[in-house]
Amino acid sequence: MPRAYRPYERTPLLTEDGRRLLQQLEEHPNKPQFNDHCGDFLTAAGLDQVRAFQRRLLGAAGGWLPGEKPAWLEAYAAELADKVPFFRSRASQPARFEDLPFTSRADLSRAPEAFVPDDLPLDDLIRFNTSGATGHPLTVVSHPVVASLHLPLIQTALEWRGARMQGGPGRVAMAMVCFQKTTITCASISAVLDQAGFVKVNLDPGDWKHPDDRARFLDACAPEVYSGDPLSFAELMRLPLTQRPKALISTSMALQPGFHQALEAHFNCPVIDLYSLNETGPVAAGVPGRQMILPHQLYVEIIDPQGNPCPPGVRGEVTLTGGFNPYVPLLRYRTGDWASLDFQGRQPLLVDLEGRLPVVFYTPQGQAVNNIDVTILLKPYALAQFNLHQAADGRLTLTYLPAGPVDEARLRHSLEILFGPQQALTIQQRAAPLDGGSKQLQYTTEMPL
Numbered sequence: 001m002p003r004a005y006r007p008y009e010r011t012p013l014l015t016e017d018g019r020r021l022l023q024q025l026e027e028h029p030n031k032p033q034f035n036d037h038c039g040d041f042l043t044a045a046g047l048d049q050v051r052a053f054q055r056r057l058l059g060a061a062g063g064w065l066p067g068e069k070p071a072w073l074e075a076y077a078a079e080l081a082d083k084v085p086f087f088r089s090r091a092s093q094p095a096r097f098e099d100l101p102f103t104s105r106a107d108l109s110r111a112p113e114a115f116v117p118d119d120l121p122l123d124d125l126i127r128f129n130t131s132g133a134t135g136h137p138l139t140v141v142s143h144p145v146v147a148s149l150h151l152p153l154i155q156t157a158l159e160w161r162g163a164r165m166q167g168g169p170g171r172v173a174m175a176m177v178c179f180q181k182t183t184i185t186c187a188s189i190s191a192v193l194d195q196a197g198f199v200k201v202n203l204d205p206g207d208w209k210h211p212d213d214r215a216r217f218l219d220a221c222a223p224e225v226y227s228g229d230p231l232s233f234a235e236l237m238r239l240p241l242t243q244r245p246k247a248l249i250s251t252s253m254a255l256q257p258g259f260h261q262a263l264e265a266h267f268n269c270p271v272i273d274l275y276s277l278n279e280t281g282p283v284a285a286g287v288p289g290r291q292m293i294l295p296h297q298l299y300v301e302i303i304d305p306q307g308n309p310c311p312p313g314v315r316g317e318v319t320l321t322g323g324f325n326p327y328v329p330l331l332r333y334r335t336g337d338w339a340s341l342d343f344q345g346r347q348p349l350l351v352d353l354e355g356r357l358p359v360v361f362y363t364p365q366g367q368a369v370n371n372i373d374v375t376i377l378l379k380p381y382a383l384a385q386f387n388l389h390q391a392a393d394g395r396l397t398l399t400y401l402p403a404g405p406v407d408e409a410r411l412r413h414s415l416e417i418l419f420g421p422q423q424a425l426t427i428q429q430r431a432a433p434l435d436g437g438s439k440q441l442q443y444t445t446e447m448p449l
Contacts, residue, residue, distance in 0.1 A: 009039075010038065010041060011041070013040075013191040021169065021170055021189060022197065030220065031213075032213070032214075033209075035186070036184045041147075054155075057153070063345070063346035064348065065346055077321070084117050085114045102319065104333070108138055112127075115327070115328055125141060127140060141328060149281070156295065157274060157282070161270035167194045168195070171196045177227070178204075179228075180204060180370045183202050185202050197221070199223070201218070203236065215239040215241050225246055226245050227249040228249075228251075231360070237263070244267055244269060247269050252276075254288075255288050257289060260288050272285050273288050275353055280298070280323045281323065286349070297322040299322050300319070300341065301319040301321070303316050303334065304317075310341070314340055317335065318337045318339050338353070339353040362447060371442070371443040381406055383402065385430075387399050387441065387444060389445065390445040392447060397425075398426070399428045
């Protein structure tokens with residue numbers, strides 16, 4: 001018997017057109033095993049704020065020239081010193097912006113509430129947790145309006161490459177594809193995209209009644225845009241899809257130039273390499289090795305290990321000020337990612353960004369294991385930092401810094417379930433942070449992808 005639908009509290013602006021599309025997606029005969037419900041939580045007032053942000057992006061001049069700072073920067077830093085407990089607690093406030101102390105993920109991790117400005121309302125707050133590459137667990141405070149501001153920035157990135165997400169009733173605007181053992185999957189409707197649909201699916205065959213349902217469902221959705229990471233796109237290429245998207249958006253992991261070219265040739269559409277952080281949302285977009293800073297209130301510095309600014313063309317650590325999430329205002333925030341800065345007129349670009357590389361491990365039988373599956377497996381353990389390395393002969397070494405008691409026998413058993421009991425495995429505990437406390441890659445391998 002068909003499911004009786006009612007307006008979801010998660011989607012206050014859901015219309016009859018949106019409800020109809022949502023029902024079609026959730027009851028499609030080839031659908032995956034959706035395991036969650038999702039919504040944008042946007043009210044009419046919140047949608048107005050998103051539309052206003054869209055209009056500002058259309059007329060945004062943005063950018064800056066080498067050696068100068070944006071006009072808004074000094075006032076922004078002064079406002080944070082006045083309204084944000086973390087910055088107000090500092091002993092002194094230097095007069096010059098470049099003399100201000102840096103902040104880091106560890107600061108956000110210790111007290112995320114200290115970054116919320118005094119004058120912001122606390123109604124309808126949302127939060128999510130992330131572990132990230134540094135191993136510092138992080139709670140990100142956000143809001144439904146902030147979450148929806150990602151869409152106008154993504155739209156801007158698409159338009160830079162000549163594509164546009166049209167949206168509208170009855171159309172699936174975006175499909176987010178994953179390829180891992182377990183993840184949240186859902187269908188939802190976006191008020192920002194005029195009641196268009198969004199689906200998040202896992203391409204692992206175990207999430208479907210039949211492996212062939214993956215292509216059948218995605219073709220039925222015919223999404224305007226696919227988003228995912230290089231590993232999920234590699235699997236997407238293997239599916240016999242007949243519908244082609246307007247664009248692909250790759251995020252979360254580094255996209256290699258050769259694979260970028262292969263994706264564009266296979267799908268006959270632009271592939272956008274998006275640099276985005278949980279703390280900031282979208283930062284820059286373009287092609288591998290050359291990504292333009294997206295035009296919102298965000299200032300980018302490149303800093304050497306001693307904290308000195310690097311001139312254009314010199315590699316250093318990407319350091320951010322601003323962002324569009326008022327609940328996580330950033331001031332000289334060291335990301336742990338490395339790049340150099342270049343300019344096209346007033347348009348700044350990140351060059352040769354080093355983010356997180358996709359890592360595939362292999363069992364003794366040659367079966368591939370996605371690093372995301374290892375992340376999920378290790379979640380129950382109190383690991384402040386860790387690195388899993390696979391040598392060229394297949395041996396695994398897990399090195400970790402404990403954040404509490406760790407049952408190594410149970411930890412070993414968990415990894416053997418994933419890789420098999422024949423897997424050669426060494427587990428090493430460290431008493432000090434890995435790599436001197438700097439950004440540590442959680443996954444490394446000497447084996448070819």
